[in-house]
Every structure is written in C-alpha cells, then in structure tokens.
Amino acid sequence: MTSQNNIFEPGENCWVESNATFAAPLIDCANYYKALHSSIVKAKHSIFIVGWDIDSRIRLIRGEDEAQSSAPSVISDLLKWKAEQTPDIQIYLLRWDSSLAFFAQRELWAKEAWDEKTPDNVKTELDDTIPMGGSQHQKIVVIDDELVFSGGMDVSTNRWDTRDHPVVSEERDGPDGEYGPLHDVQMVSSGPVVADFSKLVRWRWQRVANETPIAIRDNANINIDAPIPAAWPESYPPIFKNVECALARTIPFMDEVEPAQEVRHMLLDLIGQAESFIYIENQFTTRQEIAEELNRQLKLKPNLNVCIVSSYEPKGKFECEAFWASRIQFKTILESGISPERVKMTYSSIEDMQGKRAYKRIHSKVMTIDDKYLVIGSSNLSNRSMTLDTEIDTVLYGNTPENKQSVVNVRNDLLAEHTGRALEDMPAIFEQPNPVEALMQGQIAHGYILTEVRDEIFTEQSTANLFRSLSDPEEPLISIPTPDGTVLPARNPRRRSIMIAIGVTIVAVMCGLMYWASQSIPWLSSDSINAFLEESRGTYFALPTVLMVYVVGGILFFPVTVLSLAVAAIFGPIWGPIYGMMGALLSSAILFGIGKLSGNAGLKKLGGPKVAAVDEKLKRSGIVGVAAIRMLPIAPFSLVNLVAGISSIGIIQFLVGTFLGMFPPMIAKGLVGDSIAQIWQNPSVETISYLVAGIALWGLMIWGSQKFARYYQQRKQAASNEKQQDNESEECVA
Structure with a gap:
C-alpha cells in the first residue's frame, strides 16, 4: 500500500506511482559499470538497454575485477558472450541516432558495429524520432523484467571514473586521450517499479523498430514482498527497502505521441516541499523557472538552505555561451535578496601535493529534499530537459524512518566526496545554524573542496544568443506546417543521411576544384x-x-x-x-x-x-x-x-x-x-x-x-x- 503523504500525482507531476522493493544508488561509473557487468552475466531472459549512447568499445570492469572475471569486460564482447551462452535470451539496444554536434564523441557507425560484433539475438536500433534539436536522453537498463538500472549514466566514452577521482588516471582514457575526473549517479532497483520500466523500454523500442519485442515475463518476481532478484549485482547491497517512488518523464511533441512535462512539474512541486535543506548536483543549471521557485521558497522559509554542485569550466563555445552564460542568470535569480550563508552554487576541485589541479566534471542529475525525497534521473535543470528531450527521473519518498535516513545518508555521502570529508563527519555539519556555510569552511587541503562558481571568467551574461537557441531550446528547431493548419516538428536528420550528405559534399567540392582548375589554369x-x-x-x-x-x-x-x-x-x-x-x-x-x-x-x-x-x-x-x-x-x-x-x-x-x-x-x-x-x-x-x-x-x-x-x-x-x-x-x- 502506498502512503497518502507523498506528493505524487500521476498524470500531473509523474507518469506512475509505484514501489521499489529494493534500491541502491551507484555512485560514479566504476561502480555502475561493475554492477551492470555482474547483472548482465546473470541475465537469463532479456536485456533492454536504452541510452543517449551505447558504445561497443567500453570496458565495464578494470583491474582485479577484469583479471578474475570469466566473462569479457568489453560490453560488445560481453553481450556476444551472453547471447551465445544463453541462445534463448533476447537483447535489445536502443541508442539515439547520431547528431552533428557529437560526431567526435560517438561511434559513427554504431548500428553496423553492433550488428557485426554480435549474433542475431542481439538487436540494435537507432532512435531518429526525436524532434530536431532534442535528444534521446533516458538512460535505462532492464534485465529479465526483474531489475532496472536508471539515472544519469550512459555506456559511453569519457565516463568511467572511481569515487576517489585521482588527478591523473591511466584508466580514464577516451578517444582523444586522457580525460579529467567525472562524477555521475545511477540507481539499481527491483520490485513493482520494474514493471513500469519494462513497459517504457518496450514502447520506446516498438516506436523505432516497428516490431514487437519479447513479451514481459509472466513469472517475473516483482511483488512488493519479492526477494532480491537473481540478477541483482554483487557487492552492492540495497540501501532502500519497500520504498514508495514515482517515475516522472519528459516526452517531447512527436508524431502520434502525447507530450509530457512531468519532470518539470515534479521538480517544482518538490522544491515547494523543502523546509531545511535542498541539495542539487546537476550537469547544467539554466532553467530560470527552477531558480525562481528556489528563490521564492528561500524567502518564504528562513530556515531553508540550498547547495548546488555543478561543473567548473565549459567544453567548447556552444556549452560556454548556451549553458554557462545561462548559469550566470540562474545564479543571479537564485541569490536575489538571499543571505549568501544560505545558498551556494559550487564546483568541486582538487590540488594535489605536487600542485596539479583537477576540476571534477559533474554529469549526475540528483536532488534531495530534506529527508523526504531523493531524485536520481536523467534530467538536467535545463530548458531542453523540461520540454524537448526524452527524460526519466525516479523519485524516492522517505516513507519509513529507515528510508528517511537513507535519503540523508545518500546526500551526506555525495557531499563528503565533493568536500574531501569522511562520511561520519557530515552529520555535525548539518547541525550548524548555516550548514551551507559550514560545508564551505574547514575543507582539507590537497583534497576535493567546494568553491563558489564565478562564471564571469568564462563568458559575459547574455539574455539571448544563437548558441543558446541551438543548444538549450524549449521547442523543436524546425516545425513543418501540415494541410490541416497544425505543425509537426521536424526530426533530427538521420545519421545515414548526414553521412551521405558529407560524402556528396566532398565529391562535389573535389569535382568543383577540378573543374575550376581546368578552366582557370591555362597550362x-x-x-x-x-x-x-x-x-x-x-x-x-x-x-x-x-x-x-x-x-x-x-x-x-x-x-x-x-x-x-x-x-x-x-x-x-x-x-x-x-x-x-x-x-x-x-x-x-x-x-x-x-x-x-x-x-x-x-x-x-x-x-x-x-x-x-x-x-x-x-x-x-x-x-x-x-x-x-x-x-x-x-x-x-x-x-x-x-x-x-x-x-x-x-x-x-x-x-x-x-x-x-x-x-x-x-x-x-x-x-x-x-x-x-x-x-x-x-x-x-x-x-x-x-x-x-x-x-x-x-x-x-x-x-x-x-x-x-x-x-x-x-x-x-x-x-x-x-x-x-x-x-x-x-x-x-x-
């Protein structure tokens, strides 16, 4: 039975209200990839992976785990091995189709690569149904219809890192060489909530593939009193038990699909529930509506504190002018009329004993509201995540004293990582009159510390610019009028179409140069x-x-x-x-x-x-x-x-x-x-x-x-x- 004390309203601020019999956050990619590897090895019936990216080259386990495993570590080899070991298993991979903006980061021929590396019971599709300017941003893995991974992590390049985030790491090796420390959060869950995820991934697959995937198992053990499923990853015991939860989506306006902005409504409703402390860590903070609601609650509730952790520096001109320029506005709105001891927008960095400095890249999408709610999802606090991208957030409600304490423990664990503190030192911080200010003080030298963001060093505040309209839009970039007077959003161009266009352009340029030379060079x-x-x-x-x-x-x-x-x-x-x-x-x-x-x-x-x-x-x-x-x-x-x-x-x-x-x-x-x-x-x-x-x-x-x-x-x-x-x-x- 679910409690009437939570704020979940299906059809308004969430898609469904459900329960997770067991749940555990997986902090940083080394833990998620290790857990995912363990569950894939144990899978027997089906595997669905839906992601912004699914890169066939990624090693899921490293070091001793890799040396001692009898199963391959690279995900394409692992899924091939699983498909051959268990011929009746069906594996589905749904990845967002390519975008020009991410050609350098992603496998250009992902479907062909997967089809070549895996047998017939591994099926791959590229989702090209998203409106132009939007992206497929849900990150979901459903195994045997009894277990689900969801959150902010993709199986992609430049993601893997350990919780200690060393300044230099040989294992952090991407297509362009070594990358810096990166932080992310995923969650593994079992119980009734898995049935909802099972429906979601099948709906997503059927829209793109135009075929019906394997049916949901009739004998899947997902009752509220079910034991831990067989595919549960080793080394990651549950932290939440019998916890009430809700799933909130963003579904953009697409052909024959009812749009949804449940994430947007859920986050605004959650902020209104806060009394003492809101903790947010997010890749992007540009949605002014969120900043306005945070500021309003800070003014209404004098005991409320807000701490936001994000990244330090932008990557490239588009990110700088679209997201960092907007973050300046977000920060201004957030702090307007509020004492600086009560609210901080920060980044986490380190300077080691040798004077080497590193800035932790934040890719996670997490929010805690006092000891009441924990959000782990795929949504950034950006315009596109509220309206244009496909998103899925899981919201856990502290319906029991144990689950309330687990919400607090997750928040403290994350802040301990970002401030270089021991977990046992965190409760004393929150006993202070101004816990946000206490977090910023007494941080240990040569460990990770929080520092307030100063985005003016990267860019000047801009109310509107081309970069923002392209990178963080609320609506599709192009809409096509229809005969009945309505409009339909144009889809993102298919990767194959982009590749053909590039090839035709190269040939045309070469032919043009040859013709020009023959006409213009007399000799x-x-x-x-x-x-x-x-x-x-x-x-x-x-x-x-x-x-x-x-x-x-x-x-x-x-x-x-x-x-x-x-x-x-x-x-x-x-x-x-x-x-x-x-x-x-x-x-x-x-x-x-x-x-x-x-x-x-x-x-x-x-x-x-x-x-x-x-x-x-x-x-x-x-x-x-x-x-x-x-x-x-x-x-x-x-x-x-x-x-x-x-x-x-x-x-x-x-x-x-x-x-x-x-x-x-x-x-x-x-x-x-x-x-x-x-x-x-x-x-x-x-x-x-x-x-x-x-x-x-x-x-x-x-x-x-x-x-x-x-x-x-x-x-x-x-x-x-x-x-x-x-x-x-x-x-x-x-």
Whole structure:
C-alpha cells in the first residue's frame, strides 16, 4: 500500500506511482559499470538497454575485477558472450541516432558495429524520432523484467571514473586521450517499479523498430514482498527497502505521441516541499523557472538552505555561451535578496601535493529534499530537459524512518566526496545554524573542496544568443506546417543521411576544384603539358620536369594515362616509361601521405564497418592486390593514392604493388605513345603496326593481371582455410 503523504500525482507531476522493493544508488561509473557487468552475466531472459549512447568499445570492469572475471569486460564482447551462452535470451539496444554536434564523441557507425560484433539475438536500433534539436536522453537498463538500472549514466566514452577521482588516471582514457575526473549517479532497483520500466523500454523500442519485442515475463518476481532478484549485482547491497517512488518523464511533441512535462512539474512541486535543506548536483543549471521557485521558497522559509554542485569550466563555445552564460542568470535569480550563508552554487576541485589541479566534471542529475525525497534521473535543470528531450527521473519518498535516513545518508555521502570529508563527519555539519556555510569552511587541503562558481571568467551574461537557441531550446528547431493548419516538428536528420550528405559534399567540392582548375589554369591542358615537356627534352632538367608534372598533375587529379602517353611520345619507348614510372611513384607517395594524414585526423571513421572490411581485404591482398588495382582502370589514379593512404596498407607494400601494376602497362603505353608520335610525324604501315601491337599488349596485360590476381587470391584463401582447419584439429585433440 502506498502512503497518502507523498506528493505524487500521476498524470500531473509523474507518469506512475509505484514501489521499489529494493534500491541502491551507484555512485560514479566504476561502480555502475561493475554492477551492470555482474547483472548482465546473470541475465537469463532479456536485456533492454536504452541510452543517449551505447558504445561497443567500453570496458565495464578494470583491474582485479577484469583479471578474475570469466566473462569479457568489453560490453560488445560481453553481450556476444551472453547471447551465445544463453541462445534463448533476447537483447535489445536502443541508442539515439547520431547528431552533428557529437560526431567526435560517438561511434559513427554504431548500428553496423553492433550488428557485426554480435549474433542475431542481439538487436540494435537507432532512435531518429526525436524532434530536431532534442535528444534521446533516458538512460535505462532492464534485465529479465526483474531489475532496472536508471539515472544519469550512459555506456559511453569519457565516463568511467572511481569515487576517489585521482588527478591523473591511466584508466580514464577516451578517444582523444586522457580525460579529467567525472562524477555521475545511477540507481539499481527491483520490485513493482520494474514493471513500469519494462513497459517504457518496450514502447520506446516498438516506436523505432516497428516490431514487437519479447513479451514481459509472466513469472517475473516483482511483488512488493519479492526477494532480491537473481540478477541483482554483487557487492552492492540495497540501501532502500519497500520504498514508495514515482517515475516522472519528459516526452517531447512527436508524431502520434502525447507530450509530457512531468519532470518539470515534479521538480517544482518538490522544491515547494523543502523546509531545511535542498541539495542539487546537476550537469547544467539554466532553467530560470527552477531558480525562481528556489528563490521564492528561500524567502518564504528562513530556515531553508540550498547547495548546488555543478561543473567548473565549459567544453567548447556552444556549452560556454548556451549553458554557462545561462548559469550566470540562474545564479543571479537564485541569490536575489538571499543571505549568501544560505545558498551556494559550487564546483568541486582538487590540488594535489605536487600542485596539479583537477576540476571534477559533474554529469549526475540528483536532488534531495530534506529527508523526504531523493531524485536520481536523467534530467538536467535545463530548458531542453523540461520540454524537448526524452527524460526519466525516479523519485524516492522517505516513507519509513529507515528510508528517511537513507535519503540523508545518500546526500551526506555525495557531499563528503565533493568536500574531501569522511562520511561520519557530515552529520555535525548539518547541525550548524548555516550548514551551507559550514560545508564551505574547514575543507582539507590537497583534497576535493567546494568553491563558489564565478562564471564571469568564462563568458559575459547574455539574455539571448544563437548558441543558446541551438543548444538549450524549449521547442523543436524546425516545425513543418501540415494541410490541416497544425505543425509537426521536424526530426533530427538521420545519421545515414548526414553521412551521405558529407560524402556528396566532398565529391562535389573535389569535382568543383577540378573543374575550376581546368578552366582557370591555362597550362593545365594536354597541349601545354606537351609543350612544357618538349622544352626539357635533351636537357639536365628532363627528369625533374617529368617528376614535377606528375606530382602537380596528381594533386590536381589530372589523368595519369594522358601524362604517360605524353611522356612516352616525347622521351621515346625506353626513357619515356622509366621517367613516367618514377613520376608515378613519387606522385603516389605524396598523395598516399596526404591520405594517411586525413585518415589519422578522423576521415577513416567515416567509412564505417563495411569500408573497414574492404580495407582489411586490401591489407590482406597486399602487393598483388595493389598491382591488380593499378592494372585495372577502375578508379582515378589520384583517388586510389588517397584512399590507400587512408587505409591500413603500408607504404612499402603500396609502392611495390604500384610499380608491379603500372610498369608493364607503362611499357605498353610507351609503345602506344611513341607510335602516336611516329604516326603524326611519318605515318606508315610499320608505325601503325607498333600502335596496334602496343594497344593489344596493353589489353593483354590488363587481362593477365586480372587472372593472376584471382589465382593468387584463391591460393592464399585455400592456404588460410587449410591452416584454420589444422588449428581446429589441434584444439579438438587438446
């Protein structure tokens, strides 16, 4: 039975009112990932993961836990292992589709990566139904319909950290290198509330996938008096027992979906319940409506104190001008007319014994109201989280003395971490007349301390700017009128559409540059090049001139066949191919280097797993593969050079393959080019015969190279299959 003393009103400030038989906060990612790993290993029926991101490369456990585990630590390997160990299990991964703003942080080809790494009973979908400007921001994992993880944490890059948050950590390694300390909070729960989460994740999945996922288990043990479920993570005993709770959502206006702003109403109602202390830790604090309500309650209740913990410095211009500029306004509204001893907006930082400083990045979304309520969710105190993103917050109510004390213990535990204090020292802080001021005083040197934010050092206050309208909007960025006079929000562009647009743009730019060069550079024509080469014949500058022509022509995508024929016509059937080959190799090497730099700069990621598979085949085929590509005119010479640089093939392999593939046709081109020159000067049966023979030899070499490449690949594949069979036989014997 639920109590009538809480403020939960389904349909107003929450979606549903429920109970959690057991619940425990999981503070910081090392604890959450370890707990998630433990529960996935124990799963038997189904796993649903819904997130802003689900990165296949993330290691869930580290150190001794990783060394002693019989299950893989990387999440994609773990889910593959679980799917193969338990063939009847169904695993569903729902990740927000890509956004241009986060290309550098996320796997560009997430669905393809997951599909390639996991068997058929692991299904992946990308949610592209969110209105433009919004995001899929719920972070939920439901296991066996008996256990749920929810809160602020994603399985994503630059998230993992331990509770001590060292200044330097080798384990905090992201795509761009080491990142700084990061704080977050998730929660694991069981009992009746899991049934609501099970419905939510299935509704989300069905909207995107247009298919019905596995049904909720009829025999799921989620009664209020149910024991701890089998999938409960080891090392994390419950802190709350039989606790009343509610789920509050933000659902944006989408096609055929009723919008909901339950989070917004819930937070305002909770603030109105406070009497002595409101504690908030949140990634962003920009929603002025929240600041106004906090200020109003502070004026109404002289004994009320408010402490907010957030991050120190912004990441990038958008975050600075959208969120930090708005935080200045939030702070001004919050503190207006209030004694500074009663309210503080702070960040947590440390300076160690060696003088190294670190600022803790706050990613959590937590609020406590006295000893009455604890909120652990996905919602920031921002405009977008109240209206435009999909959000889910769990609100626990202290319905028993034990649960009231647990609310206090969670608050004290978090503040102890941020101020470098021991947990047992925290109760005395809250016995002081001004606990907020007491928190700021007596903090230990060389440990984490709270400091009041001063955002003016990063940006000037701005009432409205483009960055804010793009990064923290309340409404979709684009709405489309309909024939009946209403409007529908435009969706975020699909990742696939973005990738196609990028590819088309790159090709269009290259074609435009080539056309511009052909029209604007007078000497970039066959006649001009022939005249230029002709002047160097018989001089010491002949070879340097040919090399320069090949390099410049390669960069400008000038056809290499035209160059080779011109060089052969001018320098003859012997020196023509030799000079031409040297020029082609130098041009290949330079463009290969440009491609290598582009690939290392991130261009390689744009290709995705399918291109990576082709790349791997090219790497395995090595010299012969390159030679075959060179003999077969399937792509422009310069484009092959650039793509090879972006690929994984080595430059020595590439140049040797280029030589073997181009030199025989170069000889044929020498005969053809020289024959053309001879025919032009002295047409005869002999010169025409040389031309015909050269063209025939050219075609024969292309045909022969194709045959040889196929033969070589078949031999290589047969040898690889034989070796694999031998290895399997040895394993069987062992």
